[in-house]
Amino acid sequence: MTHHRSSSPLIPPITRRGFVAGAGSLTLSFALSGRAAAQSEESGVVDQTAELPGSLSKAPFLDSWIRIAADGAITVFTGKAELGQGIRTALHQIAAEMLGVDPQRIELLTADTDATPNEGYTAASHSMEESGSAIMNAAAEVRAILVQRAAERLGVDAETLRVEDGVVIGGPEDLAYNMLVDGETLHVRYEGRGRKPDPATYKIMGTPFPRTDIPAKLTGAPAYVQDLRLPGMVHARVIRPPVSGARLAEFDQAAVEAMPGVMAVVRNGNYLAVVASGEYQAVEAKRAAEGAARWTGGIALPERSEIYDRLQASAAEETVIHETDAGSGFPVKRLKARYTRPFQMHSSIGPSCAVGLFEDGRLTVWTHTQGVYPDRKAIAELLSMEENAVRLIHMPGAGCYGHNGADDAAADAALIATALPGRPVRVQWMREDEHLWEPYGSAMVVEASAGLAADGTIADWTYDVWSYPHSTRPGGAGNLIAGNLVADPFRLAPPTNIPQPAGGGDRNAVPPYDIPGARVTKHFVTDMTLRVSALRGLGAFMNVFSLESFVDELAEAAGADPVAFRLAMLDDPRAGDVVTAAATDFGWDGWTAPAPGFGRGFAYARYKNLAAYCAVAIELQVTPETGAIRIHRAVSSVDSGQIVNPNGVRNQIEGGIVQSASWTLFEEVLYSPDRIESRDWSAYPILRFDAVPASVRVRPIDRPGEPFLGTGECAQGPTAAAIANAVRDATGVRIRDLPYSPKRLQTALRETEFS
Template sequence: MNVPTFDITRRTFLAGTGALVVSFTIPLEASAQEGEVPTAPKPPAKLQGSLADTPSLDAWIRIDADGTITVFTGKAELGQGTKTSLRQIAAEELEVAPREIHLITADTAITPNEGYTAGSQTIQNSGTAIRYAAAQVRQILTTQASGKLGVPADQLKAENGKVIAPNGASVGYGELVSEQMLHIDADPNTKIKSPDSYHAIGKPFARVDIPGKVTGGEAYVQDMRPEGMVHARVVRPPSYSAKLVELDETKIRTMPGVIAIVRDGDFLAVVAEQEFQAVKAMRAMTAIAKWQEQAVLPDQERIPAWLEANVREVGTVTSVGADTAAGVKTLSAQFTRAYQMHGSIGPSAAVAVFKDDALTVWTHTQGVYPDRKAIAQMVGMPEDKVRCIHTEGSGCYGHNGADDAAADAALIATTLPGRPVRVQWMRDQEHLWEPYGPAMLTRANATLDEKGTIVNWHYDLWSNNHGTRPGSAGSLIAGRLMAKHFPPDAAKLQISPLGNGDRNAIPLYDVPNQRVNWHFLADMPVRVSALRGLGAYCNVFSIESFMDELAEAAGADPVEFRLRNMKDPRARKVIEVTADKFDWNNDPLPAGTGRGFAFAKYKNHAAYLAIALEAEVDAETGIIQISHVVSAVDCGEAVAPDAIVNQTEGGILQSMSWTLYEAVHFNNTRITSPDWSAYPILRFSAVPDSIEVHVVDNPGQPYLGVAEAAQGPTGGAIANAFKHATGKRLYDLPYTRERVKTTLGA
């Protein structure tokens, strides 16, 4: 792989396309006839998706003179199939085959700034922007062709990269482009195609990112080997608060292949010509370095009490109706979630080169622009001299070690100008230093009336901020360890429609009186940030577990009870489809076997998802085996149904792993989960015999994010199946074998 030079700019890359647009406005008063009262104007239409932030068409689409079509997205391919789905969307409106679209993903030099690839918003925001931009570009090309062909635009059609007249005369897209033609703002009134004319959206297409991954090709940043590259390994402190007090570098510098030792405060790294030389030098340095540690971590067994005792402020997530309501039954329950890690199968990596006073970093970060800002601050360079290029990593979904590996590589590269530096974390470094999903405590209280309807709902959650991504240099491990010592960003309580720790804390069910509060903690004893779904996983697990408790108190079937308290027709649809495909019933099951059901609309404004499953609980071993899973999902118009199925299946399996196995352990000084034996995850032997995912398509409807919709409902369904199978409820995540045996033996 050749390392590109840093002389590219957004304008030079996009040069070659554009158009002249002239517009004018007639004042409302001037257009009214004498004696008439002018009608109030309609509010202006809003730009769709990410066009609202980056309206220029040439930020999204470029067409070269040879007809090559390039589409730009600020979102990253993380394994969701983005590189395929976005091609389908652009191809649909540009009337070409998806294979004709050249897609460039997140790169601070040439793509729009779309922040983070997170929250299941890629198709919803970037896909929508690309679609409307592509539709407008097609219309511009058709107008241009009208002049060349001498045929009215409404008699022309776009097809296979050409505009064709009724008599068969045609002109290619490349022949129509001119300087600055697309350097105009998007028109919010652009019309897009109707579903009955689709040739790409909703159709099956092979994912473009798969071949390299299954053939051993260069698929990930971990695979990069640019010419002249050297290998670096970092040496981490043994615990968060450890300080380096002694290091004799003499022996390390004489080891074979060692090029440099980088020491900056408590940041340590070694660089060598070959990878295993760097590994051996790292191990030797780890053995020699002496650190001073402090016992500052709380008792892991008392984390719920620790959460309650360290609340900084309480935020109101929602407050609707009366504080109390009369009813016949009131129930309460408390739930907890342990710290959980991303557990990326491939430890984080990055490649960086410092050349001609500019720094380029290849990284699997989920936010190239925010990472660039933090890295630039850390190394003391202007942002326009730092370029971050997203390169897919073998393990992601959430804020894992990607940004930190990028910072490591950047800092080391500045000490070795001209040499590409590859940093590869080790397994224990990923486990011990990645930001974990925060521990949580939740409490639910609800009242039922005589009809078994929920009339009052109180829900409280204890959690800190689930998003500590860059940010500033203080959000990076290297920035914190450097002698300059950038402090972490201050955590703030932020309640928004996107949600954070409070994501999905408001149930979608119809309850006239609701109170939801977030008891916010500014600090946590271990490093935490965004794990897939943020607070939604624990909140939906809690709410859906509690819904089954309420159904039992009302003497109702769990599915019927949910429908009784749900008016949203699309929510009802996925619940009904799931129940039907699963053949939900109340027939008796063998001893130790149970059914579980759960539902949520992710963030209450993304995909609707319901799930039913069957589980067998072995009281003697504590093993929970999920045998059969059925899910239905509605994410609006389905661009790539197979990708939706894949994402939902993956979310179900990931949530199974969280729910049944995963918890970070620590003592009063260090994290004690450095590997897979100390942090077990779902194995192939525990995968269900069958997983069915049914896509409830809504052609013509807005795209709804789907990638994280399954996590919360899966945890809730497992909890409810366990209760159905054993007659006892587990309120604490995860459902480990030890916890199951203790609960059933109580």
């Protein structure tokens, strides 16, 4: 059945202002932009066949990004989502700077399929590169167009005019932006005619503005989709099979329907959910339904101890992704190592949630998905609806960077809401739902081998990485849990083998150093044992951990200082700058252990070898008796291009260090052939407040005028390797398997003692 767009009003998304700043004046001119792709100097027109800046290539019309209303209200649109990374604040600053207006006057609307551009996923640290670049260039062009219109109306040269808080001044009369906009003024393609101000004159960009998303989170005001409450809303819970692949053989539906407050039991094949007027009633109904259901079958899991051997023995698509010519050095010493990473969770603090409303043939879903358009496509297919009859509105979720249960919860809300037209349906996953059913980060294996020449340099390098997929994000209904459980199930789409230069399991597998005779091979395994998808950084976390651990092993074998060893192989001056800055701020030269059990470690990477540069130095203490590791200091330097909000950059690196410390020291999905064992926090421990590094210092290196490189995922890999290298320095033990749990460390220390 085809569903048509309804003319009835929809509940609007929750939006907020709350930006406090003063806007200075800017001198403006209508001239050629420095980077408007393949622009002709003679014609002043962008070559439309060339790539436009950022996401302008996907949405080239200016009013896709900037709209100015008759009352002077300014709305800026982004297809990217606020995930807690502070992107709302940074994009707000960019728009205000380029438009020359007080930020308080701008309303920023994020990720809404009825309103914002389709920018795909908010992922891979691309928000600034894609949306930031688009908004910067679009806003500069909007400003230039309006200044030119003012010049024509006033009969003056545009060069004599300037903008102060959205008012064009310097002529016979002042003209506000809204006085210069009518009809289709901004419904024009981007042409690159807006000259961006000199970064030296910026008053808003480059300033540590307060985060716009923080006040509500601090004060307990509605901030997350979990907080959303709509008039007449009812509550739903989903009943999952005990194991993947199980089928619902029997179910006493009448007994559940008779429970207090239960409004409906939704069953579609093996998909089962309950809806109640109250949330606790829904929880009680879920528990009762679990007892009233009998499931058969299911997919057996491998023994956890066999997973790495199984991964390496599986059929794989092998690709050599990097090769360099052999050098003149002859290896006199050879080192080999094998590194492993277990399956790991997103383990969001707030379990996934969504709210759905089906009304007059139109479906609206409020969701914390990182891709409103891709998830809309999958949900429309699931429900056999036209895509334009489905609206997804992003609201932040309480935790997650990557593909957790958000897309599936949105599908739950959509499927259940269609059974209760006119009533908003809130679906809240339980803790065990999140832990058992979210897609995990893939287990991985790395084998590395290298030879050292007589002069202590690397003579050759071989690196192999085995991994399951790192992206099974919705693109079709078969990639949703619900799509596999409904009576007429959908086919699971083939997993994506993400190519270089970004890469998936092989992200950051190519060394950032000038190494002769290097060969890097990825082994892409599609026979998945557990459901996996994108976890922050994809394969970069494991590859940088492995690569930078191995570089330290080579430096030690060469008798070289780890920092000097790295600097000698770096030919990118910006890479050298971050390495030197982190080492200097840490006090690397002349450092001595303050007490027994202390060690230091260093690591570096450029995320994806094309985004942000990051170096991390760690000081930690190991207690051999308990196997406990305490991180005392973490010092980092980062170059992510032009900085919009320095505090935002620091926040992202600090958060990345803490998250990586949790992955490195604690996190591992436990499972047996019968089931996933990590149902709760006791079986999936994460870093707690008492284990957070006592001191974290971050030095952002600003590059005014340079492209945005993104920051969010660059610190995780270097942090893991720096921890590994510091543990080696503190104990003399090299551990190559994650996580560095107390039991694993104690075992390694005992084996070293008796070897």
